[in-house]
Amino acid sequence: MRQLIEAITRTSNPSVVGLDPKPSLLPKILLRNAKSPQDVAQAYFSFNTAIIDAVYDIVPAVKPQIAMYESWGEAGINAYTRTNEYARSRGLYVLGDIKRGDIGSTAQAYASHLNGTPKIEGMEPVDVWHEDAVTVNPYLGIDGIEPFIEAAQECDKDIFVLAKTSNPSSADLQDLTIANTNLTLSEHVALLLEQWGETTRDSQYGYSRVGAVVGATHPVIGAKLRELMPHTFFLVPGYGAQGGTARDLRGLFDSNGMGALVNSSRGIIAAWQKAEDIPEFSSTEQALDFVAHYAREAALAMKNDITNALS
Amino acid sequence: MRQLIEAITRTSNPSVVGLDPKPSLLPKILLRNAKSPQDVAQAYFSFNTAIIDAVYDIVPAVKPQIAMYESWGEAGINAYTRTNEYARSRGLYVLGDIKRGDIGSTAQAYASHLNGTPKIEGMEPVDVWHEDAVTVNPYLGIDGIEPFIEAAQECDKDIFVLAKTSNPSSADLQDLTIANTNLTLSEHVALLLEQWGETTRDSQYGYSRVGAVVGATHPVIGAKLRELMPHTFFLVPGYGAQGGTARDLRGLFDSNGMGALVNSSRGIIAAWQKAEDIPEFSSTEQALDFVAHYAREAALAMKNDITNALS
Numbered sequence: 001m002r003q004l005i006e007a008i009t010r011t012s013n014p015s016v017v018g019l020d021p022k023p024s025l026l027p028k029i030l031l032r033n034a035k036s037p038q039d040v041a042q043a044y045f046s047f048n049t050a051i052i053d054a055v056y057d058i059v060p061a062v063k064p065q066i067a068m069y070e071s072w073g074e075a076g077i078n079a080y081t082r083t084n085e086y087a088r089s090r091g092l093y094v095l096g097d098i099k100r101g102d103i104g105s106t107a108q109a110y111a112s113h114l115n116g117t118p119k120i121e122g123m124e125p126v127d128v129w130h131e132d133a134v135t136v137n138p139y140l141g142i143d144g145i146e147p148f149i150e151a152a153q154e155c156d157k158d159i160f161v162l163a164k165t166s167n168p169s170s171a172d173l174q175d176l177t178i179a180n181t182n183l184t185l186s187e188h189v190a191l192l193l194e195q196w197g198e199t200t201r202d203s204q205y206g207y208s209r210v211g212a213v214v215g216a217t218h219p220v221i222g223a224k225l226r227e228l229m230p231h232t233f234f235l236v237p238g239y240g241a242q243g244g245t246a247r248d249l250r251g252l253f254d255s256n257g258m259g260a261l262v263n264s265s266r267g268i269i270a271a272w273q274k275a276e277d278i279p280e281f282s283s284t285e286q287a288l289d290f291v292a293h294y295a296r297e298a299a300l301a302m303k304n305d306i307t308n309a310l311s
Numbered sequence: 312m313r314q315l316i317e318a319i320t321r322t323s324n325p326s327v328v329g330l331d332p333k334p335s336l337l338p339k340i341l342l343r344n345a346k347s348p349q350d351v352a353q354a355y356f357s358f359n360t361a362i363i364d365a366v367y368d369i370v371p372a373v374k375p376q377i378a379m380y381e382s383w384g385e386a387g388i389n390a391y392t393r394t395n396e397y398a399r400s401r402g403l404y405v406l407g408d409i410k411r412g413d414i415g416s417t418a419q420a421y422a423s424h425l426n427g428t429p430k431i432e433g434m435e436p437v438d439v440w441h442e443d444a445v446t447v448n449p450y451l452g453i454d455g456i457e458p459f460i461e462a463a464q465e466c467d468k469d470i471f472v473l474a475k476t477s478n479p480s481s482a483d484l485q486d487l488t489i490a491n492t493n494l495t496l497s498e499h500v501a502l503l504l505e506q507w508g509e510t511t512r513d514s515q516y517g518y519s520r521v522g523a524v525v526g527a528t529h530p531v532i533g534a535k536l537r538e539l540m541p542h543t544f545f546l547v548p549g550y551g552a553q554g555g556t557a558r559d560l561r562g563l564f565d566s567n568g569m570g571a572l573v574n575s576s577r578g579i580i581a582a583w584q585k586a587e588d589i590p591e592f593s594s595t596e597q598a599l600d601f602v603a604h605y606a607r608e609a610a611l612a613m614k615n616d617i618t619n620a621l622s
Contacts (some may be wrong), residue, residue, distance in 0.1 A: 022429060
């Protein structure tokens with residue numbers, strides 16, 4: 001987590017911009033001539049690069065949600081990987097929100113997201129995904145996590161495992177109490193994450209390479225999880241559009257105001273839709289400038305909002 | 312599930328071939344000149360089509376594991392979608408083993424696997440994935456499942472939700488007992504699946520569109536899950552290479568010998584590696600013929616093995 005922590009320190013900003021494009025969030029002019037998944041993918045890429053250019057100096061990281069790209073098939077995946085590559089070229093930490101989870105040998109294949117294409121005689125592994133970290137699902141247990149930890153260790157990268165997600169029905173499984181303990185399932189996962197990450201703790205900052213996803217929408221649960229996981233960095237979805245406020249975030253940070261990275265997606269990338277006067281755009285450049293301007297404003301406002309809540 | 316059930320009846324074979332290529336499972340000659348992910352992806356596609364041609368008339372379905380393709384990035388995804396398209400053109404039911412899981416709006420984007428690319432004015436949705444069903448992860452609760460059920464209902468397709476996976480560490484979460492019940496987490500998920508699928512039950516066969524993944528490696532747990540889920544079709548991994556035997560499968564089927572689809576991946580696609588005499592292949596065609604021959608033999612042997620155990 002050192003790379004992420006230092007990027008947060010450099011920008012004095014524990015927030016991450018969720019690059020989750022969908023048709024309804026883009027100015028119509030960007031999709032006016034879209035006739036194929038390739039066209040949409042290209043529009044997503046233009047949209048993303050405009051946002052990245054607008055925020056790269058004030059945020060430490062971006063978090064593209066692969067589902068949004070995957071919904072356009074192969075062409076969308078191309079836009080996803082190019083977005084990641086571009087974000088990295090701008091110095092951003094790229095957290096791929098992929099929520100993969102499978103058993104041993106298959107998890108190893110998914111871990112290629114971090115350590116490159118599988119080994120073949122006569123061919124160098126290729127970093128096709130350009131991610132610094134990915135999110136992972138714990139339902140299959142340590143078999144499904146171990147290959148990611150190994151790949152992260154090998155390549156100086158990180159993972160974030162789902163503990164308590166931000167959605168209402170996260171309660172269906174995650175809030176169940178485990179018999180003969182006082183722990184809910186998400187708290188049980190918390191203890192596993194501390195254990196799974198133990199050998200990968202950073203010597204300077206104390207956080208392991210195994211982070212946790214903990215939603216901003218459950219502040220009481222979140223504060224308890226913070227206590228249970230002192231060496232586990234949090235990725236925090238649910239701020240803004242999903243209802244989490246800056247005040248809800250305090251308990252997710254450690255006593256140094258570190259230990260959590262707060263995501264906002266729509267709140268930043270679709271901030272332009274909340275502008276008082278949205279002009280009829282006469283060119284894609286004009287539309288992208290407008291998107292970029294409001295994204296930067298929103299990113300700065302979010303930084304202030306969180307910083308104030310923490311001080 | 313009707314389409315799957317009728318394909319099983321037609322072939323008298325409740326098994327599915329897992330199309331999970333990886334470099335070590337392919338004859339070396341297929342990768343001899345591979346210099347890029349594109350080359351590997353093309354080799355995977357050739358490998359898959361040879362196997363599909365060899366088994367399409369004796370099995371009802373194939374189950375490509377997307378992780379194996381995803382490990383080669385965009386090029387791999389291309390091989391995945393083309394494999395699916397080809398399998399369908401041969402009349403096979405294509406079960407995409409994608410194990411996706413995310414919250415509402417994001418799950419909706421993933422559901423594009425079933426119902427095509429998102430709606431955009433002036434553009435028809437495109438079926439970029441060519442899947443008849445996909446696997447889904449339940450950790451996020453019904454929010455993450457509902458969009459898939461809706462898409463399945465809309466397009467006459469199905470989903471299979473992870474209940475009890477075949478790997479040893481599935482116990483880490485799935486075997487935990489829930490307080491104040493006699494249920495483990497996987498049994499709790501079982502009851503949810505019955506409930507989530509209730510409105511989508513097939514009028515003729517009684518099974519809903521919401522299936523469950525239940526590993527062959529836990530026969531006692533599996534039999535209990537069969538009782539808890541009378542309207543839920545099972546996808547059963549873990550037979551063969553992972554240690555599950557045909558005898559272990561009995562309790563997973565219903566009293567009509569229906570209700571479960573048993574997967575084998577390596578046991579079929581890498582059966583050629585168990586041949587007594589493996590020649591030095593002088594051409595890719597010769598290698599693919601060899602692979603195809605042993606895949607068909609293994610698929611027939613598996614069919615007999617399961618049929619005998621059920622009779």
